[in-house]
Amino acid sequence: MSFTWSLASSLATTEQTRIQSTETSTLNTNITTLVTEILTTPSDIYDPRLTRPFAIICLFIGSIGNSLSFIVFTQKQLRTHSTFRYLAYLSIVDLIVIYLGLGHLILRDYFHLDIRERSLFLCKFHTFLTYATTHLSSWILTIVSIDRAIACTVIRLNKRFCRPKSADRIFVAMCIVIALINSHILFFMGSKQTVVRSISNNVSLHQQVIVCTHNTSEVYFHFFEKRYSIIDLFSYVLIPFLIMTVCAGIIAYRLFFSLSKTQLTNASKKKTRKGTRRAKQISYMLLILNLVFVILLAPIVVGQVFQELNQEHHYRLYNSITLVLSYSNHALNFVLYGIASPQFRLTLRQLLGLGNTNTIQRRFQTFGFFTSTGL
Incomplete structure (x- = not known):
């Protein structure tokens, strides 16, 4: 009886030790897996179900469109005008x-x-x-508008x-300024940090990783999250x-009112009327472009200002939508600025x-009178 009790007690102790050893091993494995996932899993502030297909399609369209636009705007008949020089840039x-x-995404x-x-x-x-x-992209569009306004007002x-x-x-x-x-x-962006990875019992690996964030110091964190976000906005x-x-507004006034009141000869009026009609269409397009610009880009900057600090992962759907809108602006600019230009x-x-070369050259001469005042 005593022997049987001792044997049962010994077996129970052995089983308990085995269970504890298994639990410890499982715990170490889970810790290792968790740390590995933290090191290898990308940021989750975007929903990949939306951003993955968009990134491929938008990168493809944007590559073709912007490359084609650069080739067109650097042609001899266009690069001699400041407006098209800006659009090439x-x-x-x-x-x-x-x-x-998108490449990073x-x-x-x-x-x-x-x-x-x-x-x-x-x-x-x-x-x-x-x-x-x-930032440079936005200001090039701004300079294009200034260039047009000056071209048709201040001789x-x-x-x-x-x-x-x-x-x-x-x-x-x-x-340089930007x-x-x-x-x-x-x-101040980014820092190196040491992460401890558990490999086995009583064995740990110290690994240096790059943490690419603005949370490198309390001062820079608050500057980037608030002041710089406002500057960015x-x-x-x-x-x-x-x-x-x-x-x-200046271009519209010049084309819609100032030119209509100018005393011109009948021949000059006929020539100007055709060009003014085209220029009016361009001015309408300019207003549309401005609206499209602010609609597509404002949400992402507003989100940076009003989202809670370091809580971007709570706004995954919103962040994904704003990312799609913002990069659509850069990928499809050639449609709005290029296709709208004769x-x-x-x-x-x-x-x-x-098309016929002679016909194309005659049309260039027709549009050339208004090249400096609009697209």
Whole structure:
């Protein structure tokens, strides 16, 4: 009886020890799995069911559209005008924007590869380029509106401002200013942190990882979340939209009222009437472009201002929709700015070898009178 009790007690103790050992091993395995998932799983602030197909389609369309636009706007008959020079720059900048943003999204969602976490340099540089190029895109559109407004109102300033060389200088100046505004990202964004990974019992692995976030210090965290978000809101959307709207009003007044009151000869009136009709259509298009611009871009910046700090994952659907809208603006700009331009269509047809060459040249001469005042 005593022997049987001792044997039963020994077996129970052995079984309990085995269960505890199994639970400890399972716990260590779960910890290792959890840490591994934290290190390899991308950010969940977007819904991949929406962003994955969109990223592929938008990158494909944007690549073709912006590349085609750049080729068209750099043709001899167009690149001599400041407006089309700006639009050539816009095509390149928008191309960079979609590759930086959508390319990063595709690598992260499809291949679980976040290039910002490969090194601290890539974290800083990629984030900096993303902000700088999106701001630059908005301000190129703004300068296009200013260029048009000056071209059809201030004749003396038109000779100095609305020239290809002036466009090149203004573009370089914008690049420098925007780079300075976003330069803080190169200094304070991202950090290296040590993560402890449990491999087996009493064995741990210390691994350094790149955490690409603005939460590197309390001061920079509050600056980036509040003050810089407001700066981003004004510089990326509100100020450009305000300037575009004012310029559209100036162009509309000049074309709808000022030209109609000008005393012209009958021959000149007939020539101007045809061009003015086209210019009016362009002015309407400019207002539509401004509205499309603010509708597509405002939500993402507003979300940055009003979302709770570090709670972006609670707004996955909203963040996904705003991402789709914002990158649609950069990918489809060629549709709104290129297809609406008679010169763009004629040059494209010429490049593709469509239509009669003499007819195309005559149409270029017809549209040439209004090249500096509108697209």
